Amino acid sequence: MAGVSGLKGSFPLTEDEIKKHIKYKVPGVFTLGTVNDDGKYQTLYVGSAHRDLAETLKKCLRQTPRFKFQLFDSAEDAFNKECELYHLFRLAANKVHPPVPPLEAWRCPECGFPKKR
Ligand SMILES: [Zn+2]
Numbered sequence: 093m094a095g096v097s098g099l100k101g102s103f104p105l106t107e108d109e110i111k112k113h114i115k116y117k118v119p120g121v122f123t124l125g126t127v128n129d130d131g132k133y134q135t136l137y138v139g140s141a142h143r144d145l146a147e148t149l150k151k152c153l154r155q156t157p158r159f160k161f162q163l164f165d166s167a168e169d170a171f172n173k174e175c176e177l178y179h180l181f182r183l184a185a186n187k188v189h190p191p192v193p194p195l196e197a198w199r200c201p202e203c204g205f206p207k208k209r
Contacts, residue, residue: 120170140174
């Protein structure tokens with residue numbers, strides 16, 4: 093089931109499905125998407141959660157029919173994967189680069205964002 097993104101899914105974007113697949117508060121990466129007439133998942137949006145992926149996904153209910161996800165041990169790992177997917181897909185819905193939280197010294201593995209001034 094893993095496509096180019098390496099994420100699990102896709103699954104219907106419903107509260108029940110989120111609860112079924114993500115049982116703990118964990119960092120993670122997700123995509124929101126839809127399934128085309130040819131049966132292929134089309135990614136429409138890439139996002140991440142640094143603390144609680146299930147909670148973040150619940151805020152996205154009804155935005156798209158389906159989602160994919162991957163859990164990570166650390167928020168920085170989730171950020172790195174989000175950056176990878178952000179640069180891979182270049183989606184219209186992802187207008188800005190994934191942000192680095194205040195007080196973190198993370199850098200995008202693809203482009204070095206945010207560059208030091
Ligand atoms: Zn980048």
